[in-house]
Amino acid sequence: MKIAITASEPQFEAKLEPRFGRCAYFMIVDTETQDWKPMQNPAAEAMGGAGPQAAQFLADQDVKAVISGDIGPNAYTALEAAGIDMYRAQVEQISTLLEKFLTNQLEQVSGPTSPQRHGGRGPRG
Amino acid sequence: MIITVASGKGGTGKTTIATSLALAISDLSPIVLDCDVEAPNAHIFLKPQFKKSREVGILIPQVDEGKCTGCGHCAEVCQYHAIVCVASKVLVFPQLCHGCGSCSLHCPEEAIIEVSRPIGMLQAGLGTAGIRFARGVLNIGEPMAVPIIRELKHWQLFPDGDKVIIDASPGTSCPVVESVRDADFVLLVTEPTPFGLHDLRLAVKLTRELNLPAGVVINRDGVGDSGVMEYCQSSDIPILMRIPLERRIGEAVARGQALVEALPEYMPRFRQLYDQILLLSDRRESTNQSTNTETQPVDDAKVRS
Numbered sequence: 001m002k003i004a005i006t007a008s009e010p011q012f013e014a015k016l017e018p019r020f021g022r023c024a025y026f027m028i029v030d031t032e033t034q035d036w037k038p039m040q041n042p043a044a045e046a047m048g049g050a051g052p053q054a055a056q057f058l059a060d061q062d063v064k065a066v067i068s069g070d071i072g073p074n075a076y077t078a079l080e081a082a083g084i085d086m087y088r089a090q091v092e093q094i095s096t097l098l099e100k101f102l103t104n105q106l107e108q109v110s111g112p113t114s115p116q117r118h119g120g121r122g123p124r125g
Numbered sequence: 126m127i128i129t130v131a132s133g134k135g136g137t138g139k140t141t142i143a144t145s146l147a148l149a150i151s152d153l154s155p156i157v158l159d160c161d162v163e164a165p166n167a168h169i170f171l172k173p174q175f176k177k178s179r180e181v182g183i184l185i186p187q188v189d190e191g192k193c194t195g196c197g198h199c200a201e202v203c204q205y206h207a208i209v210c211v212a213s214k215v216l217v218f219p220q221l222c223h224g225c226g227s228c229s230l231h232c233p234e235e236a237i238i239e240v241s242r243p244i245g246m247l248q249a250g251l252g253t254a255g256i257r258f259a260r261g262v263l264n265i266g267e268p269m270a271v272p273i274i275r276e277l278k279h280w281q282l283f284p285d286g287d288k289v290i291i292d293a294s295p296g297t298s299c300p301v302v303e304s305v306r307d308a309d310f311v312l313l314v315t316e317p318t319p320f321g322l323h324d325l326r327l328a329v330k331l332t333r334e335l336n337l338p339a340g341v342v343i344n345r346d347g348v349g350d351s352g353v354m355e356y357c358q359s360s361d362i363p364i365l366m367r368i369p370l371e372r373r374i375g376e377a378v379a380r381g382q383a384l385v386e387a388l389p390e391y392m393p394r395f396r397q398l399y400d401q402i403l404l405l406s407d408r409r410e411s412t413n414q415s416t417n418t419e420t421q422p423v424d425d426a427k428v429r430s
Contacts, residue, residue, distance in 0.1 A: 049206025049221045056200060059211035074218050082211035 001031045003101065004058050005094050006068040010038035016091050018069025021050030027094050028061060031102065051075030058084060067097055067106060070114035088113060127289045128402055129160075129308040131331075133324025135295035137314045138344040138368070141378055143292040144170040145385040146312075149395030151254035156286040159260035160304040161294040162245060162273045168260060170383040171252035178248045181261070181276045182241035183224035183269070188215045192236035199228035199237060220268060245273045249282050253383070257283045270300040278307070297327045305332065310406040311339040312365070318349035322356055329362060338405055342398075345370040363405065366398050 006023035007014045017023035022044050029036045039061070043053035051071075055078035058066060065085040079086055086109040089097050100106050130143040140159075144167055147157045159167040186199070186208060195213030200206075207221035208228050219242055229237035244267045249259035259282060261273035278291075293304035305311050311332045315321040325341070332339040341357055346367040357364050368374070368384075368391075377387030385392045 043206070046206060049218065052209045052216070052218055052221070053206040056206070056209040056211060059209075074221070077218070078209050078211060078216055081209075081214055081216050 001064045002062055003029050003031060003065040003067065004061070004063045005029065005097055006041075006066070007038065007094055010040075012036055012094055014094055016067070016069065016089055016094065016097055018091055020066070020068040020071045020075050021046070021054045023054075023068070026054075026058065026061075026063075026066075028063065029098055049074070052078045055079045055082060055084070058082070065101075067101060071109060071112060072114050073112040076109075076112040126287060126310075126403070126406070127291060127308045128310050128312055129291040129293050129305045130312045130314060131293040131301055131305055131328055132295050132314045133297060133326075133328035134315060134321050137295075137316050137321060138342075139295070139314050140167050140170065140292050141344070141374075141384050142312065142314050142342055143167060143290050144383045145391065145395050146399060147171070147256050147290050148254055148383055148385050149392055150288065150399050151256055153288050154255075154257065154286065155288040155290055156257045156259070156283050157252070157290050157292065158277055159258070159292045160274045160277060160300070161292055162261035162263040162270045162277070162300070163294060165260045165262055167292045168252070168258065169381045171256055171258050173250035173252035173256075173258040175248040175250040177250065177282065178246055179276075179280070180243050181245050181247060181273050182243045183222070183272050184226065184239035185219050185222045185224060185242045186217055186228045186237045187240045188217065189236045189238070190215075192234045194234055194236075196233065198231045198233060202227045202231045223269065224272065244269065247273070247277050247280055249280070253386075257286060259283075270294070271303045274300055274303045278303075295324075297324075297331045301328075302331065302335070305337060306335060308337055310402045311337050312342060312402065313339055313362075314342045314344055315353055316345045316349065317343055317347075317351070317353045319352060321349070322352045325353060326356065329360065340365040340402065340405060342366045342368070344368045363401075365401050366394065 004026040006017045007025040007027045008017040010025045023041050024044050025038045026041055027038050042057055043050040046053055051074040055075050059082035067087045067089050071086055087106040088109050089106055130139045132139045147155045159165040197210035199208050200210040205221050205223050207218045209216050229239055245263040247261050252258040261277040263270050263273050291304055294300050313328050315325040340363045346369045348370050
């Protein structure tokens with residue numbers, strides 16, 4: 001199964017980036033093989049709608065679960081529709097979080113964890 | 126003749142100036158449009174009786190799931206990420222949608238129709254001294270002011286009116302661009318403080334980008350420093366009026382009274398302000414042909430919201 005962890009740097013030693021829609025990278029990890037690769041988040045600099053765009057990206061990568069800090073309402077709706085499970089974590093090393101995920105120590109999210117932010121405003125030129 | 130009152134910084138006195146300017150030329154039957162649709166307040170001073178109103182909506186996509194094949198073209202073309210396609214299902218985020226229609230245009234199955242979603246309203250009526258007044262009101266929680274402003278400007282309620290005063294919102298973002306873009310003159314209200322100056326610079330840049338003539342009103346003159354004055358001089362922007370910081374002006378505004386009503390001695394000064402604006406906008410029209418070729422047209426995408 002492929003999972004994604006929101007990351008501030010493209011390294012396995014990097015720490016979790018607590019923002020979902022605007023994280024710089026997604027660390028995509030295959031839980032069977034433990035292979036990992038960082039992918040740039042195309043929504044990181046979006047003017048608006050970063051949450052849905054990031055969720056679309058993860059769905060296109062066939063990711064089944066995501067680990068992040070806060071997940072806003074639009075991102076939550078899109079991830080839920082995509083059948084991607086969401087887990088909330090503190091800012092820790094990616095490797096630590098992967099270990100916690102594999103041993104069921106992370107809190108699964110059942111609703112948006114933060115209010116609407118940039119999303120909804122859109123480009124304001 | 127469209128005069129837009131804008132500012133950059135908020136709370137400098139746009140509405141005070143716009144409403145007093147209208148009252149000072151009430152014999153010319155001006156129309157006042159309150160385009161500060163997120164927080165309209167000009168009605169407090171012009172006291173219109175709203176007799177007409179109209180709902181404003183934007184067109185958002187509605188997907189016919191029977192026809193949709195989940196191909197995802199709609200999500201690919203959406204610039205605002207208001208539509209996503211996951212697990213062969215299409216999801217629409219109405220608050221992100223700008224109503225551009227790209228999704229329905231690109232849908233190969235013709236599975237997307239557009240339906241109107243209300244985001245606010247327009248209201249109009251006659252105010253003090255018979256001033257024809259209309260305003261836009263954006264519903265609370267709605268993010269997009271521009272469609273309301275656009276509709277308000279095109280609401281042909283007073284078709285014979287040729288003198289329009291627009292009260293814009295603060296800032297220099299899309300709603301302000303929409304409020305100033307067809308203006309013949311932009312009146313920039315500022316205060317002589319570093320904050321006023323900072324935002325005035327941005328507002329001046331906006332008017333130059335749009336090739337619009339502008340002049341400055343310094344409100345609360347006497348506070349702060351000389352930065353605004355020096356900037357106007359060095360940037361060749363006329364200072365058309367100065368209003369000192371005076372307690373009785375503040376009290377009148379707090380009571381909901383227009384400046385020229387509370388202090389009638391200001392009436393001729395606002396009339397003069399209007400005459401100066403006429404002169405400056407005329408001068409621009411006569412020099413326009415020579416400057417037109419040098420200035421780049423503003424990229425429409427920048428101006429659209």
